[in-house]
Amino acid sequence: MIICANFKANHTRKSTQKYLNELQSLQSKHQIMLFPPNTALMQNDFSHVSIGVQNFYPVQNGSFTGEIAKEQIDEFNIKCVLIGHSERRHILNENDELIKAKFDFAKKQNWEIIFCIGESLHVRKSGKDELFLYLQNQLNGIDLTYQNLIIAYEPVWAIGTGQVATKEDINEVLEFLKTLTKAPLLYGGSVNAKNVKETFSLPTCDGVLVGTASLEANKFKQIIQKAN
Numbered sequence: 001m002i003i004c005a006n007f008k009a010n011h012t013r014k015s016t017q018k019y020l021n022e023l024q025s026l027q028s029k030h031q032i033m034l035f036p037p038n039t040a041l042m043q044n045d046f047s048h049v050s051i052g053v054q055n056f057y058p059v060q061n062g063s064f065t066g067e068i069a070k071e072q073i074d075e076f077n078i079k080c081v082l083i084g085h086s087e088r089r090h091i092l093n094e095n096d097e098l099i100k101a102k103f104d105f106a107k108k109q110n111w112e113i114i115f116c117i118g119e120s121l122h123v124r125k126s127g128k129d130e131l132f133l134y135l136q137n138q139l140n141g142i143d144l145t146y147q148n149l150i151i152a153y154e155p156v157w158a159i160g161t162g163q164v165a166t167k168e169d170i171n172e173v174l175e176f177l178k179t180l181t182k183a184p185l186l187y188g189g190s191v192n193a194k195n196v197k198e199t200f201s202l203p204t205c206d207g208v209l210v211g212t213a214s215l216e217a218n219k220f221k222q223i224i225q226k227a228n
């Protein structure tokens, strides 16, 4: 399983270091990834936990106020990026063009990409055809055969709301995505230690992307243990 913690704008460098130390003792055959805020990026020497960036601007370096680019990412030997998270799409107004530019840039670096897609409640209520079309459009222009691609299905209405999608909801989307790509598929949206077992049990599911329930190392460890 691939189990990812997305800290968003939470945690400091000090608390991230403490968190990593708590994960150090963990024995896990699973692939664990941590996405701290940029101020807490660090080189990680534990082989079972990799650190990634939540965002980047798709250039080597340059005049892009407030952004970080490849030069800063390389400093920490980071090779893993999140692209297309719904908060960046909807709150920070990232459009498909920028998202695709980020994908192409990250692919050129051979970085591992967690590419997020997901529908709003409005789309979800429009029926299955609309839903699948919407998700497929979010993947337009993305090389679905890229070997370091992971896709995270995160319905917007389930992110940070405590409203987790049912296993049927998740499975039908992941089944659909499996017809488009061989990339591993994650589910994200109010995942926690109580509901994750059901998600892990889906044959289509290769892991989870966790926000709120990943913020405490203890709770995140419980999620990892459920995969064992």
Ligand code: PGA
Pocket (backbone or CB within 6 Å): 006, 154, 158, 159, 160, 161, 162, 188, 189, 190, 191, 209, 210, 211, 212, 213
């Ligand atoms: P959540 O966030 O677990 O708090 O719903 C998931 C995400 O945004 O990746």
